[in-house]
Amino acid sequence: MNKIAIVGIGPGAPEYVTAAAVKAMEACDVLMGGKRNLDTFRHLGKECYVFGSDTGDLIRYIEENKAAKKLCAVVTGDPGFYSLLDLLAGRFGEDALEVTPGISSFQYLFSRLKKSWKDCKLLSLHGRHAALAKVLAEEKQVFVLTDRTNTPAKIAEDLIEDGYENITMTVGENLSYPEERIITGKPSEIISQSFSNLCVVVIEKNELGA
Ligand SMILES: C[S@@+](CC[C@H](N)C(=O)[O-])C[C@H]1O[C@@H](n2cnc3c(N)ncnc32)[C@H](O)[C@@H]1O
Numbered sequence: 001m002n003k004i005a006i007v008g009i010g011p012g013a014p015e016y017v018t019a020a021a022v023k024a025m026e027a028c029d030v031l032m033g034g035k036r037n038l039d040t041f042r043h044l045g046k047e048c049y050v051f052g053s054d055t056g057d058l059i060r061y062i063e064e065n066k067a068a069k070k071l072c073a074v075v076t077g078d079p080g081f082y083s084l085l086d087l088l089a090g091r092f093g094e095d096a097l098e099v100t101p102g103i104s105s106f107q108y109l110f111s112r113l114k115k116s117w118k119d120c121k122l123l124s125l126h127g128r129h130a131a132l133a134k135v136l137a138e139e140k141q142v143f144v145l146t147d148r149t150n151t152p153a154k155i156a157e158d159l160i161e162d163g164y165e166n167i168t169m170t171v172g173e174n175l176s177y178p179e180e181r182i183i184t185g186k187p188s189e190i191i192s193q194s195f196s197n198l199c200v201v202v203i204e205k206n207e208l209g210a
Pocket of ligand 1: 011012081
């Protein structure tokens, strides 16, 4: 039986795609992923299956095609960080999968900041609700995946509301792409700015508290 490949392609720019990721994609018949991710790999000449936010469609497609074709889910960052790994392992079992790691958005941003991420709490507000204030009560530094609703400006607004107006926010936008921006400021400085839909945020308490 064909294994289902899940390949992490890093933050987005082709130079952060590992040689192992390319090898794993080359070994497959079909690449499955978001349009932007798949466009980067059209040159591999593989059949492509584009899926959106409805993972039900993806699961059905895999069920119908996995016996006849070697399938490969192409995901941003690392497959094990708020990605498809849990879903596909839960549905098909770990033994049915082959996983190739990728450079996660948090690894990329911390390397650009020249800071270690070992003490940072990793959190996702991507399609989820998490009580950020509760996490901040216990952690000095939090990395957050954002989405269209939980934008950097909305996070800044929530932080001010929760009394964290002196905290430091760093927004990493379009990381690794030519239009990358990394901006640091207090929530009052971030709240008025608009960013693209591809952002992560690092929130750090200052020595004086927040
Ligand atoms: C479904 S999560 C996937 C996270 C991914 N598995 C990882 O390891 O980074 C998608 C979120 O990752 C973040 N993200 C992924 N690539 C990014 C990039 N190039 N620049 C900024 N944020 C990015 C955004 O917060 C986006 O909403």
